Amino acid sequence: MEISLNQDQLTKALNSCSRIATNKAGLPVLNNVLLRAEKNRVVVGATNLELASVSLIGAKITKQGSITVPAKLLSEYIANLPSGTIELSSKATTLHIKSGNYSLTLNGIDADEFPELPTIDEKESIHYSLNVQDYKQAISQTVFACSSDVTRPVLTGVFWNSYEGQLYLVGTDGYRLAERRLTATKSELAAIVPASTLQEVSRVIHDDTESIDVLFDETQVRFRVADTEITSRLIDGKYPDYRKLVPTNQATTAVVAHDDFVRVAKLASLFARNSGGSVNLTISDEKNNLTIQSVASELGENSSAIDAETHGEGKVSLNSRYLSEALAAIDSQQIYFGFSGALSPCVLRSSAKKPDYTHIIMPLKS
Amino acid sequence: MEISLNQDQLTKALNSCSRIATNKAGLPVLNNVLLRAEKNRVVVGATNLELASVSLIGAKITKQGSITVPAKLLSEYIANLPSGTIELSSKATTLHIKSGNYSLTLNGIDADEFPELPTIDEKESIHYSLNVQDYKQAISQTVFACSSDVTRPVLTGVFWNSYEGQLYLVGTDGYRLAERRLTATKSELAAIVPASTLQEVSRVIHDDTESIDVLFDETQVRFRVADTEITSRLIDGKYPDYRKLVPTNQATTAVVAHDDFVRVAKLASLFARNSGGSVNLTISDEKNNLTIQSVASELGENSSAIDAETHGEGKVSLNSRYLSEALAAIDSQQIYFGFSGALSPCVLRSSAKKPDYTHIIMPLKS
Numbered sequence: 001m002e003i004s005l006n007q008d009q010l011t012k013a014l015n016s017c018s019r020i021a022t023n024k025a026g027l028p029v030l031n032n033v034l035l036r037a038e039k040n041r042v043v044v045g046a047t048n049l050e051l052a053s054v055s056l057i058g059a060k061i062t063k064q065g066s067i068t069v070p071a072k073l074l075s076e077y078i079a080n081l082p083s084g085t086i087e088l089s090s091k092a093t094t095l096h097i098k099s100g101n102y103s104l105t106l107n108g109i110d111a112d113e114f115p116e117l118p119t120i121d122e123k124e125s126i127h128y129s130l131n132v133q134d135y136k137q138a139i140s141q142t143v144f145a146c147s148s149d150v151t152r153p154v155l156t157g158v159f160w161n162s163y164e165g166q167l168y169l170v171g172t173d174g175y176r177l178a179e180r181r182l183t184a185t186k187s188e189l190a191a192i193v194p195a196s197t198l199q200e201v202s203r204v205i206h207d208d209t210e211s212i213d214v215l216f217d218e219t220q221v222r223f224r225v226a227d228t229e230i231t232s233r234l235i236d237g238k239y240p241d242y243r244k245l246v247p248t249n250q251a252t253t254a255v256v257a258h259d260d261f262v263r264v265a266k267l268a269s270l271f272a273r274n275s276g277g278s279v280n281l282t283i284s285d286e287k288n289n290l291t292i293q294s295v296a297s298e299l300g301e302n303s304s305a306i307d308a309e310t311h312g313e314g315k316v317s318l319n320s321r322y323l324s325e326a327l328a329a330i331d332s333q334q335i336y337f338g339f340s341g342a343l344s345p346c347v348l349r350s351s352a353k354k355p356d357y358t359h360i361i362m363p364l365k366s
Numbered sequence: 367m368e369i370s371l372n373q374d375q376l377t378k379a380l381n382s383c384s385r386i387a388t389n390k391a392g393l394p395v396l397n398n399v400l401l402r403a404e405k406n407r408v409v410v411g412a413t414n415l416e417l418a419s420v421s422l423i424g425a426k427i428t429k430q431g432s433i434t435v436p437a438k439l440l441s442e443y444i445a446n447l448p449s450g451t452i453e454l455s456s457k458a459t460t461l462h463i464k465s466g467n468y469s470l471t472l473n474g475i476d477a478d479e480f481p482e483l484p485t486i487d488e489k490e491s492i493h494y495s496l497n498v499q500d501y502k503q504a505i506s507q508t509v510f511a512c513s514s515d516v517t518r519p520v521l522t523g524v525f526w527n528s529y530e531g532q533l534y535l536v537g538t539d540g541y542r543l544a545e546r547r548l549t550a551t552k553s554e555l556a557a558i559v560p561a562s563t564l565q566e567v568s569r570v571i572h573d574d575t576e577s578i579d580v581l582f583d584e585t586q587v588r589f590r591v592a593d594t595e596i597t598s599r600l601i602d603g604k605y606p607d608y609r610k611l612v613p614t615n616q617a618t619t620a621v622v623a624h625d626d627f628v629r630v631a632k633l634a635s636l637f638a639r640n641s642g643g644s645v646n647l648t649i650s651d652e653k654n655n656l657t658i659q660s661v662a663s664e665l666g667e668n669s670s671a672i673d674a675e676t677h678g679e680g681k682v683s684l685n686s687r688y689l690s691e692a693l694a695a696i697d698s699q700q701i702y703f704g705f706s707g708a709l710s711p712c713v714l715r716s717s718a719k720k721p722d723y724t725h726i727i728m729p730l731k732s
Contacts, residue, residue: 073636073665080632094666101655101671102633107664266446267468270439289467298473299439300460305467
C-alpha cells in the first residue's frame with residue numbers, strides 16, 4: 001500500500017473508529033483499524049463484532065493494499081500532526097507514516113485477520129432520512145430512560161416503531177418510559193437499536209452535518225453520517241406492548257413554568273439523597289400551586305411551592321433523579337404534570353396541544 | 367439569630383467554605399459551616415484545622431446569634447434559590463431558611479462546638495499585595511511540580527522565598543523544579559505554603575477580582591480575596607538549598623517555537639506510555655534542529671524534527687510527562703532548552719533575556 005491523503009479527513013475517520021475498536025472479544029486485531037487502499041479511495045474501518053464503523057476517504061493511491069494498526073494510537077498520532085498531506089506506506093505488517101519532518105513506524109496485523117465488515121442490502125430495507133437536530137434531540141430524550149440491566153436485553157435498546165403513520169422512539173427501564181414522535185412514515189417498523197449504538201452515532205455527528213440516513217433490514221441498522229457508515233446488529237426479542245401502559249387521562253393536573261419546576265426539583269433532590277431518593281409532590285386546586293417536599297430525618301425538611309394552573313387535588317411520591325432527568329428532557333417553557341391517585345403512572349410533557357414527547361414515571365409507595 | 371441577606375453574596379461565601387468543610391479529622395462539626403450574626407454583618411466560616419475560610423457579608427441583623435449547619439448541603443441549597451433576599455433564623459440547633467415560597471428547616475450543631483477560627487497579628491507580619499493574574503499564573507506554574515509524597519512534607523508545598531530583592535515561588539518533587547519570580551520585595555521571607563492551600567485560594571478568585579493580599583507570620587499565611595480570608599498553617603521544616611542545583615550554563619542549547627515543541631512532545635508521549643515514559647531529545651548543530659524520538663518496542667518507532675537555533679551538539683533522555691508539563695507552564699512563543707551532557711539537569715525557559723520562569727528536569731539514564 002502506498003497512498004497520500006489529507007490529515008483532516010483521516011483524523012475525522014479515525015475518530016469514529018478509535019472508540020469502537022476494543023479488545024473486548026479477546027481478539028487483538030479488534031483493537032486495530034483497517035486501512036484498505038482501493039482505486040481512488042481509502043476504506044477506514046473498525047468493528048467490535050456488534051458495531052462497525054466504515055469511512056471512505058478520497059486519496060491519491062500509488063499502490064493498492066491493506067493493513068491493520070492499533071486504532072487509538074494511530075488516531076491520536078494523526079490528530080496531533082500538523083494539517084496538510086500525509087504519506088502512508090505499508091510493507092508486510094509495518095506501516096510507515098510521513099508528514100514533513102515527522103515520521104512514524106507502526107507495527108500492525110495482517111488485514112486478512114480482520115473480520116469482514118457488515119453490509120446491508122439497500123433494496124430490501126426500510127429507509128429514513130432524518131434532520132440531524134431532530135435525531136440528536138430524540139436520542140438524548142430516550143436513551144437515558146433505557147435500562148442498563150443486561151438480563152433484560154430488550155430494555156437496553158431504544159424501540160423504533162411505527163404507529164398510525166408516525167415513527168416513534170421509546171426507551172424504558174420498567175420504572176419510567178420516554179416516548180418521542182420523530183417523523184411521518186409509510187413503512188411498518190419494529191426494531192430495537194442498542195442504546196450504545198445510538199450514542200456512538202451521535203458522537204460522530206459534526207457541526208456541519210445536516211441530515212442522517214438510517215436503513216433497517218431484518219437484523220441490522222445502518223446510520224450514514226457524511227462519509228461514515230455505522231452498522232449495528234439489532235437487539236433480538238419482543239418489546240413490551242408499552243402503549244397500553246400510558247394513561248390517557250389524568251384526574252389531577254398542573255401546568256407550571258419549566259424553570260420553576262427544575263429549580264424546586266433540584267432543591268428537593270439535595271435532601272432526597274439522604275432519604276432513599278423520594279420526593280413528594282402535592283397539587284392544590286385551592287392554592288393553585290404545586291408543592292415539592294423532601295424530608296431527610298437527620299438533616300431537616302424542605303418544602304417549595306410554585307404557581308400552577310391546576311385541575312383537581314392530590315399527592316404522589318416520585319424518585320427524585322427520575323423527576324429531574326424527565327424535566328431536563330422536556331423542551332418546553334411550560335410543563336404539564338398529571339396523575340390519577342398515588343399509585344398510577346405520572347405523565348410529564350410539554351403543555352402544547354400535541355406534544356411530540358411524553359415521559360411516564362411510576363410513583364413510589366409513600 | 368434572625369437575619370436577612372442577599373442570595374448572591376451568601377452563595378459566594380458558602381462556595382469557599384463548602385470545599386474546606388470535611389469530616390477528615392473525625393469531628394462532625396467540621397462538616398459544618400459557622401454562621402455568626404454580629405452587629406451589621408454575618409461571619410461565614412469553615413475550617414479543616416489546617417485551613418480556614420472566613421467571609422464577612424453585610425446583612426440586616428434583627429437578632430444576633432450563631433449556629434453551624436452542614437456546609438455542602440447549605441451551599442448547594444442557597445446556590446439553587448432564586449436571587450433576592452433570604453431570611454435566616456435559628457432556634458437552638460435548628461436553622462430556618464425562607465425565600466419566597468421556598469422554605470427549609472436544617473438541623474445543625476451548637477456553634478460553641480466549632481473550633482476557634484485562626485487570627486494573624488497584622489503588625490508582626492510580612493505583607494504583599496499581588497496582581498491576581500500574576501498570582502494565578504505563578505501558582506499554576508509551580509504547584510504541579512510539587513511532590514505528593516507525604517513522607518517529605520516540605521516538598522508538598524510551594525517555597526515562597528526572597529533573594530536579592532525579589533520574591534520567588536518554587537516547587538519541586540526532587541526530579542524537576544519550577545521557579546517563578548513574582549515581585550520585588552524588601553522583606554526577608556522563607557515560608558513553605560501547602561500546595562493544596564494555594565489551589566484553594568485560586569478557586570475562590572472571581573473574575574472581577576483584581577488584587578490579592580498575602581500576609582505571613584511565623585507559622586501561618588493569610589490570603590485575602592475580596593471579602594474572603596483564607597488562613598493556613600505553613601509547612602514546618604527546611605526547604606532544600608535549591609539554588610546551587612540550578613545550572614548557570616548549558617553546553618548544548620536550542621531555541622525552538624513553543625507550538626512546535628509542544629506538538630512533537632505530544633506525539634512522542636503517545637509512544638512513551640509504552641516504554642516507561644522516556645523520550646530522547648537530540649540537538650544537531652549541523653542540521654540546526656531538535657529531534658525527539660520514542661521507541662515502544664512492540665508498537666513501533668516515532669521520530670520528529672523541528673527547526674532550532676542551536677549551539678553545540680548532544681543527546682538527553684527525559685520523562686515524557688515532565689517535558690509536556692514543563693512546556694505547558696512556559697508562557698512564551700520561543701522556548702530555550704539547554705543541557706550539559708546526558709546526566710546534568712536540563713533547563714527549559716522562555717528565550718527572553720531575563721525570563722521570570724525557569725524549569726529544571728533531571729534526565730533519565732538512557
